[in-house]
Amino acid sequence: MVCSERELQISDDHEGILVLPSDASAGISMDEYLGDTTLEVEATPNRPDWLSMIGVAWEVAAIIGKTVNMPNTTYKENSKLNIKEMDVVDVIDANLAPRYTTSVVQEISADSPSPGWMQLRLKSAGVRPISSVVDITNYVMLEYGQPLHAFDLAKLNEGKVIVRPAKSGEVIETLDGKSYELSSADLIIADTKGPVGLAGVMGGQRSEVDNTTKEILLESATFHFASIRRTVQRHRLEVAGKRGTEASLRFEKSLPITLPMEALKRATKLIVDICGGNAVLGTMDTNPNSDNLSSVTLTSSKLKSVLGLDYGKDQVSDTLKSLGFKTTTSQNGNEYSVRAEIPFWRADIRIPEDLVEEVARIIGYDSIPSTLPSGNLPEALDDQTRITKDSVKNILVSLGLQETISYPLVSIETIQKSINIPTEQEPMRVWNRISPDQEFLRTTLRGSLLNIFARNEKVGRNDSIKIFELSKIYIPVKDETPKEQETLLGLIGGEQSDRGWSSESREMDFFDGKGIIESLLDSLSAKPSFTPKIDRVLTSGRTASISIDGQEIGVIGEVHPATLDAFEIKTKRVTLFEINVESLTNLRKSESLSWNPISRFPSLVRQLDLITDISTPSGAVNDIIVNFPSVAKSTLLDIYSGSQIPEGRKSLSFEVVWQSPSRTLTDKEVEIALSQLLNLLDEKTGSKLRLE
Amino acid sequence: MTSIKEQLISLEKHAMSDLKQIETEQGLDEWRINYQGRRNGQLPKLLEELPKLPIEDRREVGIAANKLRDTLEIGYNERLQEIKNSELQEKLLEETIDVSLPGRKQTLGKLHPTTQTIREISSIFVNLGYQIVDGPEVESDYYNFEALNIPPDHPARDQWDTLWLDYNNEEGIRPLLLRTHTSPMQIRTMENQEPPIRVIVPGRCYRHEATDTTHESMFFQIEGLAVDKGITFADLKGTLYTFARKLFGAERKIRFRCDFFPFVEPGVDMSIDCFSCDGIGCRVCSNTGWIEIMGAGMVHPDVLKRVGYDPDVYTGFAFGMGPERISMLKHGIDDIRHFYTNDLRFLEQF
Incomplete structure (x- = not known):
């Protein structure tokens, strides 16, 4: 059976069958010939060395207790020419290119492919072999994590590279055939004619190495991570759908400045070994001092204060050594310290805590005991908002409403279709929205819940829907962050109870919603009053503002048919309530803990049938009755208008319970009180006793 | 007679x-x-x-x-x-009745599963002496990133695809964003309180992300922070161990592995052994025997310094987890998108 590389899951190559190089002898197993186990490594952003064989090798070695054989970097410099005499590099921006090293190899033969072992290894790492010189630079990048670039020296005008910011409007044609118009924020490699490479990202076509190349300039440099990152972002550079290039991906993670020379020597050696040719004497290095390795010192007290455990000097030192650190230890009384020289491939070690992590993760976090913090606890918070929110949710759930949580980002239409009065400023907009449905920070919860109502109707929920959400709305404030305001919104519609064998069903309306609000506020010991209100999206005549002690805290009303249409809701009557949760929190704070003693004295019950103007709010009448002295309770039993009642009038029947906390009321006393109450009702509301 | x-x-x-x-x-x-x-x-x-x-x-x-x-x-x-x-x-x-007839039901609503999970998790930490605090969802670049050791152009920013608000300040910079994690509250809490600090922060977060079965553009996180003299990694382990056993059962084992978050050092992820297969390997744990629950670590000395705490005197730990993920694990929910679609057929099951 002959297969392509993709069929064998070696690479994505599907252009033809896999032809093995001539050094593969027939009869041996494929695994044995390839000789490798593939390790998949998740490289965190702080560990660009895990994007290299050396980095992973040291990690594996430390875990399994082996040592790493570092690649050979020695080569013969056959040429009599010294690179210092060649004037091949001019770095103009040392900030963006803090280190730039180069070597030159002459008389190479670049017309044969790289050796089979190298091609196989490249493929296992997901890199497509191209030509010997390019393969070598890629191979060394995979070994060291240091991207390199090879220029055809003969194609460079005046045989020289210049590292400088691009001039605005300069254009580079990159190796992948695309061209980019550059700005002064892009760092480029140029010759005296113009750009030949986008520094740290991709080479240019003009200086590309090909089969006829005889003389190459190898570049191994450190570029500023932010500059590379911005260039990739600015030009939306991508290869095969992935952001950036293998090179930029590494540079963006901030490569160690100690890395370029090691990689340069390794690549030069491989060029000489594989492509032949003569290496020019020496290398160029714009920042040779950076090869001095820095060190960090870890003390036993630091180790103990971070981990709560001390492994001892030897284990700390040995563990660091196993990762490639060079250590020197010293003892000072009970304290010891370990000075660790940071290996050239590591860029993430800066402070003693970094060494603590190295030691702990290699020895294993299992070695650390489990304890609980032993210090004092902070004082408990006076967290009224949260307590209020929790209790509001609990009560609504116990009243049969389902809690929803929806996206705070909504479309502008969702806000506009449902808000009563638009806020003075436009809702806050997301600059890089995911979709138009999630573009604005909502200034109302109404639209969100109306959408939920509609969606549930659409999926076949047609008996009843009772939902609420307690979430933030975001009120824009000029030149500041928006005010995030906790708001309660409820929607109920459909049948009052489940249809079934024992119950008669009826349509829920305003009063079902009002009952919910009354129960909710009763639990907070608040007495709300409801007065007619106009709201753009609610039905006028069936809408009320909710206030407590004269302060408006919300609104309740039946959603206007036009609004229901706008949200494609089919239920005819949907009641909405909206309450500012902050005002509830304040209510909780002021809630007094007083109680009324239970009266030991008997009560008298009298029916009070009144006749009043049809427009008189029954709530106003009831308020007068309940607040009258010695009235313990008043219940509105019946409202009637029609025959026997004059036009424009209605009758209200109350059951009034009279009771005194301090003595037994006599019939006579109640009669007197009743007539006083009737005078008051007449005076305030024009209500009179209904005479049969 | x-x-x-x-x-x-x-x-x-x-x-x-x-x-x-x-x-x-x-x-x-x-x-x-x-x-x-x-x-x-x-x-x-x-x-x-x-x-x-x-x-x-x-x-x-x-x-x-x-x-x-x-x-x-x-x-x-x-x-x-x-x-x-x-x-x-x-x-x-x-008067004999058919007792199998359905009862006259008093309908009971349900709390959203996310609310339920947040409450369950919060109460465990409240019992350990933590305060529950809340913070703004519209955050500044400073609190969301810079104060947490994630300066502009830091490669770690790729871990958090950010939704930016369309607002430019006088310098022409777009400084406001929707917080990508609850970690900014670490900074705000340390700025506003004195040690000892023990807080947990449940709250909404946002990412510029295509949604799929495990990713949402809006989700919740629960952040935890403890700062005091003498707090160690061992305390972090003990705290999360206590938490995991309370939430997932007394027989659970936990595991810490190295991970990277710029604002902690050392940084770890915590896993529990799979409660579905007891660590043998099954679909729930993707055959690994372990389930990742949260990220955690010791508060980075640079973060402490930035809020004016002397890192030689104070140490602390921080952790963060996703209540949806935990809810999904506990109930076997296969798609995070169920949570905020608000289909009552889903919500009423919890």
């Missing part, structure tokens, strides 16, 4: 045997009249003979007669009770 005594015995025998046959209250009354009726009752009639007896026998017969009177009375009352009971029994039998 003997005959009266014998007659009393025979009367008792007949009366008690009659009594057993009676099934109604009316019959019972008739029985009483028959034996005890003042006029024609059998017992009074018999006792009419009493004065005729010799004086010495009267006493003895009188006692026997009184005893019989009591026996008949007790018998009457007992039988009456039996008859009443059986009548009630009959009446109740007629």
